[in-house]
Amino acid sequence: MEMVASVVEVVNKFLWDYALLILLLGTGIFYSFRLKFIQVRKFGAGMKKMFGGFSLHGKSSENGLSSFQALATAIAAQVGTGNIAGAATAIASGGPGAIFWMWVSAFFGMATIYAEAVMAxxxxxxxxxxxxGGPVYYIKYIFKGKFGKFLAGFFSVAIILALGFMGNMVQSNSIGSSFSTAFGVDPLVVGVIIALIAAVIFIGGINRIARVTEKVVPLMALVYIVGCLIILFMNLEGTGRAFQDIFVAAFNPSAVLGGAAGVTVQKAMRFGVARGLFSNEAGMGSTPHAHATADVKHPGDQGIIAMVGVFIDTFVILTLTALVILSTGALASGETAAALAQVAFDSAFGSFGKVFIAICMLFFAFTTIIGWYYFGEVNVRHLLGNKAVKIYAFLVVICVLVGSVLKVDLVWNMSDMFNGLMVIPNLIAILASVKIVARLSKEYEKQM
Structure with a gap:
């Protein structure tokens, strides 16, 4: 096990310190210029389409889900523990400057996720x-023959392990530990309840998942945003200082943290991009599974809506978490992950802070569990056929249950590793799809 842990650590260091920094940012920058910064030009149109299609009781058809249902399912997967624990970890490990690099990766990631949604x-x-639909379908569409089958198979295995199994253990553990801290409830009891509810939703397939996410996602976002804004208004001076620290520390970490902290610009970038990807999933190849199901007139319709998902995840929810942590001075506590966020909310809400975080963590992590389950299910069905789906669903339920009580660092690190590995075949296909994406975008803009 020690040898496996060492190998995983080496692979993660290579992926997250070098390969993915270049690949993710490079792809986003490339598509931003190739599509003439579509994330800026069509952002307003994407917002209009999102609010125009907003409904808590959307109806699916034989051609797929409503566009908002598909977006809600994507956001359910995007807005998870990464928005609370991930933001806190990035700040604790990479300093306030990590948030700036999260913004940079998300801005360029909006162009990447546009391409992913269009191809899906x-x-x-x-x-x-x-x-x-999803990466396995556009990978084999772009690359014919054995190479395409290999890349698609590699992606499928990586996403099933990264999100369906290990990732969902991470999510359920966050719920169990936050409820234990806030209410003193045994994490196993929480795990059993979460696993049972998840099983009922899994059985209903994508239509039931969509009906749950379209109702829960807007509610959870509203509750969290209001809670954060209250704290920021209570600490206006600290909020201004937090913005200053983010921008200064992005290029000169020692000016904010002091040289003894050992945080460099490269470290801030590494944790910003890594945690940003884990949060908004742009370029990872996960959310295209949801966007593929939308019943829209043109692929570009869902492409511009997919960009809004990244914006909400990173520029709204994750940023609010970061500002709350920095404005309240919680970073000085020495805590990390969800515990750091709880310290920040405790300083403003008193003992209710732990309760607030536990409730938000329940919403965020649980919707991610059902979103990630679906992404894995598509790939299980593609690899092994319909008969394997029930076995997969059972194994995910077990992972949710076990994950609530068992935090093993190796599992967490392996989840990070497979998250990184699934990016590679996905972005190879997305980069190879540039002519198709550009043609469809040009066609779409003429129609608009």
Whole structure:
């Protein structure tokens, strides 16, 4: 086990310190210029489409889910523990400057996720009466023959392990530990309840998942945003200082933290991009599974809506978490992950801070569990057929249950590793799809 842990650590260091920094930012920058910064030009149109299609009771059709249901399912996966624990970890490890690099990666990531959503829509298919799509479909569409099958198979295995199994253990553990801290409830009891509710939702397939996410996602976002804004208004002076620290520490960490902290610009970038990806999932290849199911007139419609998902995740929810932590001075506590966020909220809300974080963590992590389950399910069905889906669902329920009480660092690190590995085949295909994405975008803009 020690040898495995050492190998995983080496792979993670290579992926997150070097390879993915270049690949993720490079792809986002490339698509931003190739599509003439579509994330800026069509941002307003994306917001209009999102609010125009907003409904808590959307209806799916034989051509897929409503556009808002697909976005809600994507955001359910994006807005998870990464927005609370991930933001706190990035700040604790990479300093306030890590948030700046999260913003940079998210800005360029909006162009990447546009391309992912467009390709997912363009290559989606109808199987067993349901609309499905995602990286495995556009990988094999772009690369014919054995190479395409290998890349698609590699992606499928990576996403099933990273999100379906290990990732969902991470999410349930966050719920269990936060409820234990806030209410003194045994994490096992919490795990059993979460696992049972998840099982009921899993059985209903994508339509039931969409009906849950379209109702829960707007509610959870509203509750969290209001709670954060209250704290920021209570600490206006600290909020201004927090913005200053973010920008200064992005390029000169020692000016904010002091040289003894050992935080460098490269370290701030590493944790900013890594935690940013874990949060908004742009370029990872996960959310295209949801965007492929949307019933829209043109792939570009869902592409511009997908950009809004990244904006909400990073520039709204994750940023609010960071500002609360920095404005309250919680960083001085020495805590990390969810515990750091709890210190920040405790300083403003008193003992209610732990309760508030526990409730938000429940919403965020649980919706991520059901979103990630679906992404894994698409790939299990593609690899092994329909009969394997029930076995997969059972194993995910067990992972949710076990994850609530068992935090093993190796599992967490392996989740990070497979998260990183699934990016590579996805972005190889996305980069190879540039002519198709550009053609569809030009066609879409003419229609608009």
């Amino acid at each position: 829509q363009h290559t989606r298919v109808k199987e067993n009466g349901a609309i499905v």
